[in-house]
């Protein structure tokens with residue numbers, strides 16, 4: 001972001017409410033018209049009218065205008081989105097009206113509505129808009145915003161809003177937005193720009209536009225169509241700001257909004273989890289270090305005493321005998337791998353070897369320090385070298401050197417194909433005594449790629465979202481059109497999203513998705529499609545957008561039989577996992593789907609398998625419809641739900657035993673002492689504790705809403721289970737938060753990169769270059 005030019009600063013904003021409506025607006029009007037020569041010079045020239053308003057605000061009195069800096073962000077948005085119709089809530093003296101209406105006209109737009117409650121201010125807007133020569137596009141609408149919206153809608157003057165700028169009474173942002181949604185003025189493709197949502201803050205607005213479909217649906221069911229008041233969630237000064245001028249600011253219309261609309265949101269100048277400065281996170285790690293040391297040393301002392309007084313159960317020091325096997329677990333830096341290694345350590349006499357890549361020197365894998373491992377190997381990363389060979393070779397070397405009997409592959413998406421190749425090569429090289437929990441290359445090729453997987457599910461005769469593989473922008477447009485023609489009988493119109501087929505999970509997080517309506521592509525849709533550079537080398541999947549909850553599953557398959565299974569609500573961003581009861585019809589339906597895929601694959605199918613589904617019809621009495629959207633033929637973090645299920649190891653050991661040893665009954669997670677909810681404290685500490693606290697401190701959030709998050713944080717701390725911390729094996733936790741992450745943050749600081757997303761459970765950080 002460019003730095004702010006101090007010479008352009010407005011006069012300081014006066015304390016209290018006396019920074020507007022004290023005669024200064026009329027003073028401004030006189031200032032603008034004080035000299036006929038100046039008036040003639042600036043008439044019809046919006047930029048010069050704005051320059052004179054800026055001059056007044058700099059040299060005379062402060063004005064609560066959007067200003068040059070923030071104004072530029074919106075004019076750039078206008079140039080990009082080219083709205084035909086733009087609406088502004090809160091016009092004041094017309095600064096933003098002139099700036100944006102000029103930009104809209106230049107971008108080919110035809111109408112700019114500015115809604116201003118004060119008749120005096122509205123009169124000033126009219127006078128200045130006239131001076132700027134913009135009366136042909138601008139319509140000044142006097143009255144409370146919701147009444148004006150309703151009137152413009154019912155008279156037919158306003159049918160659709162392409163761009164909505166919210167800059168009026170903060171508690172009315174959500175109620176007005178909902179009204180626009182319900183009236184169909186805001187639809188898919190509409191763009192919202194809201195001022196002051198970060199500072200002084202507008203939590204209800206941010207919450208509303210950022211809620212996913214599920215949260216919006218729940219919220220809309222809870223609040224129904226009652227008139228919502230958000231005043232208590234704002235600092236007093238935001239609520240009373242216009243009190244003198246408009247004593248009552250209650251919403252006049254109860255609106256449910258349109259819960260089916262999901263917004264993409266972007267914060268400019270933010271205090272959000274995404275991109276929290278590395279320094280802050282390093283500081284947090286330092287501040288928490290004494291507490292972690294206290295907890296870890298206490299558990300170490302207790303374990304040592306316990307080990308001394310009890311008959312040693314551990315296998316360290318005991319000589320391996322013929323029944324002791326060597327188990328290799330890859331991906332042990334991630335919670336999923338560590339969970340498997342720990343379960344083996346606690347419940348079998350076998351030797352456990354861990355292996356994983358380490359992104360930079362000194363960012364030691366936390367698993368190196370786990371009591372569960374008898375050895376650790378660093379693998380060459382396929383990401384760093386850009387080649388599969390070094391990774392494959394390093395893994396084969398470990399298998400050979402350690403004479404591994406069973407390899408449990410828990411690696412991540414970046415080595416999906418490589419792991420399958422290692423399994424094939426190792427079976428050839430080390431003979432039938434070597435076994436792997438890893439599907440072979442033929443299965444990975446079928447399931448890993450999104451389009452092949454959907455095709456395969458269709459072949460099995462199961463439901464899928466409408467999906468098209470597209471190798472050019474024209475193909476996308478044609479498919480959107482054909483879809484509309486084929487669905488003319490249906491009441492509901494379909495929306496689509498575009499997913500890159502080549503992108504892996506890491507790149508996917510940086511991808512912005514847009515909802516595309518079926519039918520002829522609008523210029524906006526067309527330019528979005530063009531921006532993706534879809535080609536034969538860069539194919540995309542045009543997939544029907546299913547409005548529903550997203551679920552994921554995890555299963556272990558041995559020789560074509562499902563051995564363990566769990567389903568939960570997708571929680572990629574929240575990092576909270578809670579199992580759905582195996583008796584739940586939804587869980588049963590997902591298991592049935594899994595079994596159909598597994599059965600089709602036959603007896604050579606051994607590995608971890610997980611699916612992502614979107615689900616429609618969960619309401620009582622409706623037909624449940626599962627739409628598989630992706631298959632991940634590898635272990636899922638949801639395996640953490642098996643942390644207290646010791647029978648799981650027997651299912652893995654079954655791989656070493658011959659055919660016929662597979663259990664008939666499918667294992668589901670056994671609830672631990674703290675139930676079946678897992679979280680990662682590092683994630684919650686930042687998102688639910690530190691950031692809300694900082695936001696309150698900087699006045700970005702009201703105390704009430706900030707404390708709501710803090711309460712949730714303590715609730716998790718007391719009743720949920722951390723994915724990494726185990727009392728008998730506490731050092732990986734210490735290393736994760738006080739060595740691994742700080743090293744990674746220091747490295748990204750050195751490289752000048754910002755992070756966009758952190759996954760504490762998989763120890764992955766996604767960076768964006770500056």
Ligand SMILES: C[S@@+](CC[C@H](N)C(=O)[O-])C[C@H]1O[C@@H](n2cnc3c(N)ncnc32)[C@H](O)[C@@H]1O
Pocket residue numbers: 064065066067089090091092093094095096097115116117118121143144145146167168169172242249
């Ligand atoms: C921050 S100022 C707008 C500044 C303006 N957008 C600009 O940048 O030049 C907020 C304006 O919203 C108006 N306002 C407050 N409550 C309103 C409501 N319910 N409906 C319409 N306007 C309202 C106030 O009178 C004030 O003029």
